[in-house]
Amino acid sequence: MAETKRKRRDAAAARTEILDAAEKRLVLAGPGGIRLQEVAADAGVSHPTVLHHFGSREALVDAVVERALQAIHARLVEALQKSRGEEAELAAMLDAVFDALAGSGHARVLLWIALEGRHVTGGEVPLSAVVDATHALRKSKHGRKKPPPREDTAHLVVLASLALVGLPVLGPKLLRNSGLENDADSMRRFRAFLAKVILRQFAPPPET
Amino acid sequence: MAETKRKRRDAAAARTEILDAAEKRLVLAGPGGIRLQEVAADAGVSHPTVLHHFGSREALVDAVVERALQAIHARLVEALQKSRGEEAELAAMLDAVFDALAGSGHARVLLWIALEGRHVTGGEVPLSAVVDATHALRKSKHGRKKPPPREDTAHLVVLASLALVGLPVLGPKLLRNSGLENDADSMRRFRAFLAKVILRQFAPPPET
DNA sequence: CAGGCTGTTGACAAGATTGTTAGTAAGTCC
DNA sequence: GGACTTACTAACAATCTTGTCAACAGCCTG
Numbered sequence: 001m002a003e004t005k006r007k008r009r010d011a012a013a014a015r016t017e018i019l020d021a022a023e024k025r026l027v028l029a030g031p032g033g034i035r036l037q038e039v040a041a042d043a044g045v046s047h048p049t050v051l052h053h054f055g056s057r058e059a060l061v062d063a064v065v066e067r068a069l070q071a072i073h074a075r076l077v078e079a080l081q082k083s084r085g086e087e088a089e090l091a092a093m094l095d096a097v098f099d100a101l102a103g104s105g106h107a108r109v110l111l112w113i114a115l116e117g118r119h120v121t122g123g124e125v126p127l128s129a130v131v132d133a134t135h136a137l138r139k140s141k142h143g144r145k146k147p148p149p150r151e152d153t154a155h156l157v158v159l160a161s162l163a164l165v166g167l168p169v170l171g172p173k174l175l176r177n178s179g180l181e182n183d184a185d186s187m188r189r190f191r192a193f194l195a196k197v198i199l200r201q202f203a204p205p206p207e208t
Numbered sequence: 209m210a211e212t213k214r215k216r217r218d219a220a221a222a223r224t225e226i227l228d229a230a231e232k233r234l235v236l237a238g239p240g241g242i243r244l245q246e247v248a249a250d251a252g253v254s255h256p257t258v259l260h261h262f263g264s265r266e267a268l269v270d271a272v273v274e275r276a277l278q279a280i281h282a283r284l285v286e287a288l289q290k291s292r293g294e295e296a297e298l299a300a301m302l303d304a305v306f307d308a309l310a311g312s313g314h315a316r317v318l319l320w321i322a323l324e325g326r327h328v329t330g331g332e333v334p335l336s337a338v339v340d341a342t343h344a345l346r347k348s349k350h351g352r353k354k355p356p357p358r359e360d361t362a363h364l365v366v367l368a369s370l371a372l373v374g375l376p377v378l379g380p381k382l383l384r385n386s387g388l389e390n391d392a393d394s395m396r397r398f399r400a401f402l403a404k405v406i407l408r409q410f411a412p413p414p415e416t
Numbered sequence: 417c418a419g420g421c422t423g424t425t426g427a428c429a430a431g432a433t434t435g436t437t438a439g440t441a442a443g444t445c446c
Numbered sequence: 447g448g449a450c451t452t453a454c455t456a457a458c459a460a461t462c463t464t465g466t467c468a469a470c471a472g473c474c475t476g
Contacts, residue, residue: 006425007423008422029240032240035463036463036464051465052422052424114378124385127382128386131386152401155401155402158398159367159398162370163367167370178336179358179362190367193367197364222454245433253454254456255433255435260455421475422472423470424472427466428467429465432462435461437456438458439454441453441454444452
């Protein structure tokens with residue numbers, strides 16, 4: 001039972017392992033739910049080691065939040081780049097963004113941070129670029145008719161964002177309360193519906 | 209400086225005052241952020257008094273969450289009843305629901321509870337009834353064409369729910385990141401856009 | 417191998433937080 | 447007025463959480 005062997009990593013590896021453990025807690029319980037002892041135990045170190053590498057609990061939380069936001073940013077950019085321009089594949093693009101947000105609990109992280117009102121330094125989601133790209137595509141579909149204002153496209157992107165961020169967290173309960181099933185396929189069908197709604201906005205509006 | 213006067217309420221009044229104080233913390237910091245001392249100080253009692261009336265911290269949290277959910281339920285039903293059936297006034301109805309969710313921090317409470325995975329006993333939002341009412345209205349607008357499936361209407365209600373719950377929390381950041389303004393009028397315009405999108409789904413789909 | 421650098425840890429300290437207990441005081445009923 | 451109920455509180459206890467400190471232990475360089 002000799003646990004006397006000390007594992008010695010270099011500083012970078014130790015920080016990574018500790019941040020990995022902290023990120024689990026971040027997804028599960030939010031920034032305010034991160035406990036040094038739990039993070040340390042999960043990382044296989046003692047809690048003073050965590051303080052040695054990060055200085056304080058707050059600094060650890062800042063670091064894990066910043067790393068998570070950068071990871072989210074990278075995942076979203078990747079998902080958006082992969083299926084850019086093919087408006088027929090909008091459903092696939094929404095699925096890719098949804099997977100980026102739901103898979104690793106990233107949607108939960110975004111909501112935790114928004115609720116706790118944490119001041120974030122970097123890694124904002126480049127929604128403005130998405131709006132611009134979408135707006136250019138939309139204008140091309142309108143032909144010679146007068147194009148919709150940019151604000152309209154921005155609203156469309158915001159609506160999709162709200163849906164995709166909220167879906168992993170609120171989706172199960174909302175779908176069940178609406179009388180629908182609650183499995184993964186039900187969420188996929190909702191995303192297909194969202195794609196249909198968005199595409200319909202691309203066409204020129206009906207004359208009233 | 210004689211603070212020696214003990215204020216003595218009856219049990220119901222004491223519980224109400226304590227729950228009011230606890231609800232402030234619930235909105236601000238979530239169920240996990242409720243502290244007996246803070247709640248007690250805010251309610252003007254000592255913390256053992258809180259335990260006297262509720263038994264334990266967990267019981268207090270359960271009580272305040274249940275009361276908040278019932279209040280949300282009542283506010284939503286009221287908002288939905290007030291503007292029922294007038295599809296031309298859909299924007300007003302969305303505004304009413306938005307006010308019910310944003311005004312008292314109710315949207316924050318719903319998100320806190322969803323994120324913390326708290327098991328809730330009663331007070332589910334009656335989305336199924338909303339879906340049924342919306343679906344009936346939608347079918348009447350379709351005339352003799354074949355009506356859309358009920359699932360489609362349910363998806364529409366879920367989309368509106370995701371937007372209205374997420375808007376008070378994520379709206380400011382999303383609107384700003386999209387290159388829009390961040391004031392109250394910007395949120396109102398987004399809701400008007402949402403109403404437009406929903407109403408467009410009411411019309412029969414264009415032939416493809 | 418000697419020495420230093422540094423990752424690592426047990427022990428401790430200080431404060432926060434929940435819960436207990438004994439007793440006080442305000443209101444009610446006889 | 448006296449007895450009873452109960453809202454209420456101060457003081458304490460137990461546990462948790464963050465942070466400090468001195469010392470230990472790998473690893474590299476001379």
